Amino acid sequence: MSNTKYIFVTGGVTSSLGKGIVSASLAKLLQARGYSATIQKLDPYINVDPGTLNPYEHGECFVTDDGAETDLDLGHYERFLGVPTSQANNITTGRIYQSVINKERKGEYLGKTVQIIPHITDEIKSRIQLLGENGNWDFVITEIGGTVGDIESLPYIESVRQLRWELGKDSLVIHLTLIPFLAASGELKTKPTQHSVKKLLEYGLQPDVLVCRAEHDIPQDVRNKVARFCNVESEAVIASLDAETIYDVPLLMMEEKLDQVVLKKLDLKVGEDPALTTWKTFLTKLKNPKNSVTIGLIGKYVELKDSYKSIAEGFIHAGAHNECAVQIEWIHSESINKENVQEKLGHLNGVLVAPGFGERGVDGKLVAVQYARESKTPFFGICLGMQCAVVEFAQNVLGLSSSSREHNDNTQHPVIDLMAEQKKVEDKGGTMRLGAYPCKIEEGSFAHKAYGETEISERHRHRYEFNSAYKEEFAQAGMKASGINPETGLVEIVEITDHPYFIGVQFHPEYKSTVAKPHPLFIEFVKATLENS
Ligand code: GLN
Numbered sequence: 001m002s003n004t005k006y007i008f009v010t011g012g013v014t015s016s017l018g019k020g021i022v023s024a025s026l027a028k029l030l031q032a033r034g035y036s037a038t039i040q041k042l043d044p045y046i047n048v049d050p051g052t053l054n055p056y057e058h059g060e061c062f063v064t065d066d067g068a069e070t071d072l073d074l075g076h077y078e079r080f081l082g083v084p085t086s087q088a089n090n091i092t093t094g095r096i097y098q099s100v101i102n103k104e105r106k107g108e109y110l111g112k113t114v115q116i117i118p119h120i121t122d123e124i125k126s127r128i129q130l131l132g133e134n135g136n137w138d139f140v141i142t143e144i145g146g147t148v149g150d151i152e153s154l155p156y157i158e159s160v161r162q163l164r165w166e167l168g169k170d171s172l173v174i175h176l177t178l179i180p181f182l183a184a185s186g187e188l189k190t191k192p193t194q195h196s197v198k199k200l201l202e203y204g205l206q207p208d209v210l211v212c213r214a215e216h217d218i219p220q221d222v223r224n225k226v227a228r229f230c231n232v233e234s235e236a237v238i239a240s241l242d243a244e245t246i247y248d249v250p251l252l253m254m255e256e257k258l259d260q261v262v263l264k265k266l267d268l269k270v271g272e273d274p275a276l277t278t279w280k281t282f283l284t285k286l287k288n289p290k291n292s293v294t295i296g297l298i299g300k301y302v303e304l305k306d307s308y309k310s311i312a313e314g315f316i317h318a319g320a321h322n323e324c325a326v327q328i329e330w331i332h333s334e335s336i337n338k339e340n341v342q343e344k345l346g347h348l349n350g351v352l353v354a355p356g357f358g359e360r361g362v363d364g365k366l367v368a369v370q371y372a373r374e375s376k377t378p379f380f381g382i383c384l385g386m387q388c389a390v391v392e393f394a395q396n397v398l399g400l401s402s403s404s405r406e407h408n409d410n411t412q413h414p415v416i417d418l419m420a421e422q423k424k425v426e427d428k429g430g431t432m433r434l435g436a437y438p439c440k441i442e443e444g445s446f447a448h449k450a451y452g453e454t455e456i457s458e459r460h461r462h463r464y465e466f467n468s469a470y471k472e473e474f475a476q477a478g479m480k481a482s483g484i485n486p487e488t489g490l491v492e493i494v495e496i497t498d499h500p501y502f503i504g505v506q507f508h509p510e511y512k513s514t515v516a517k518p519h520p521l522f523i524e525f526v527k528a529t530l531e532n533s
Helices: 019-032 073-081 093-105 116-133 154-170 191-202 220-230 246-255 258-265 277-287 305-321 341-345 362-375 384-396 446-451 468-477 520-531
Strands: 005-011 037-043 090-092 139-144 171-178 209-214 237-241 291-299 324-332 350-353 379-382 402-404 413-418 433-441 455-462 464-466 479-484 491-496 502-505
Touching: 005 019, 005 116, 005 154, 019 037, 019 073, 019 139, 019 171, 019 246, 019 258, 037 073, 037 116, 073 305, 090 093, 093 116, 116 139, 116 154, 139 154, 154 171, 171 191, 171 258, 191 209, 191 220, 209 220, 209 258, 220 237, 237 246, 246 258, 246 277, 277 305, 291 305, 291 362, 291 520, 305 324, 305 520, 324 520, 341 362, 350 362, 350 384, 350 520, 362 379, 362 384, 379 384, 384 402, 384 413, 384 464, 384 468, 384 479, 384 491, 384 502, 413 468, 433 446, 433 491, 446 479, 446 491, 446 502, 446 520, 464 468, 464 491, 468 479, 468 491, 502 520
Parallel strands: 005 139, 005 171, 037 090, 037 139, 171 209, 209 237, 291 324, 291 350, 350 379, 379 502, 402 413
Antiparallel strands: 413 464, 433 455, 433 479, 479 491, 491 502
16 A cells, blocks of 8 residues: 555543544454554643553553553553554653753744644644655554544644645544433434534534444434534444443444445545454354453452453453453452451452552552462562562471562661662652563563463552562472563562462553453463363
8 A cells, every 4th residue: 555544533522432442443344354554542641641641530551562651542552452562552741841941941942933724733643644745654543632622633634634735545444422412302413523524613623434333223313413413424323232241343444344435535445344253263262251250350450341351352352262251350459458358258259459559558459469379369560569479488388578669768677678770769650660671581481371471571660679589489389480581680570489379460461461462470360260160
């Protein structure tokens, strides 16, 4: 294909209509038709990245191979497409302004007054086109965060308006709206969609395709009405109905011919409908489980499930792979203590202690680890969860008065300590150990069995690490370091051998689990919980 095509996805009426999933589904369908596609998210907030945000604000922070801390929608893009994203796939207003202001300080604007138009919009446009310029993609799908009409997203909408002019036939706008159903009158209402498109038109942007979220199927006469009021063809009015699982959405979009409409509008070959065999096999297994297990996810942000989005999706992938329904029981770590742990965790087939920051909830996590270790319940600790497993072992097996340096600066035995390169770090944003690092796995370990190989690479996001001074003492007592970074010697994986399944990983395997390639550690953990059911 000659020119990269740019597809812009905007949202109207309300947030949470599923722009990320629709974008990922469209990209999936284009990919399945033989095109290459990447997705980019533009976020209107002023934070430079979501790394410093509390998970309660926007859910999980997703980390890419190149160490970018990004919006959780990038996780959906990777899980759907199986193609890694990078820093270039997520841009915030904060990052745009930071870069423009840095250029201004360097005198790069040659004495000009620096303004939203053209300077901010030029910066946005160049970040959008950057992905197209590297020549790897037939399609760059750019999702604009927020809802049309928000003050914050105006510079993005203006940039899209300008790009539509510049790119002409190489671009297209999809607007996602809501067609509510009024139960009292038994009718689907199109007015909010009309208003939302009018708002877009006020900003000079005519959508080419409308994806209308609705609770009931949208009959042809309603589609015609929307088309007439909004200057789009009625075949370009696409219904997006509530789905049983987000993984149904690509197939639903294919039934609605979203991909065909897009390809025709861009004068591209449509061809046969793709078979999507792997995808459909996954869905069949997901919907027809032969077994079921209950896994406790012990965390401190459990009120907002999006805080652990990639972990939850990792279990969906690994569950389907094992033809097993994984029920996650979300357990607040602050609610667990020595007195109630049996009652809280006794019925579980497996225990996962989640990543996290700060001291709150750590005591409950330590109690949960102790319970899993002693009762021989399959255990999986991720990042802080692994660190808790190490501290618990130090306290209760080695009998050390011990803690992570993160939770007690004066601890006698800092078995988890601040990494050397972190000691001089002052800024909070973007300064953790981030992104992909290699790890060498010991043969015969749980990890080796899971991965089936000894050299892996996984993504990181942490400041603290296993204190290698204690490695020998731990190994002798039964907790061994089975994964090591070959370059730095940092401990990446710990295991208790005398246990049906007990593993803690310093990295975040959940970021790399996809529909086509469920993560080996999730697969293996689910298997272990099945054996314990
Ligand atoms: N707070 C711990 C650290 O910074 C763990 C981080 C995490 O769980 N992502 O090392």
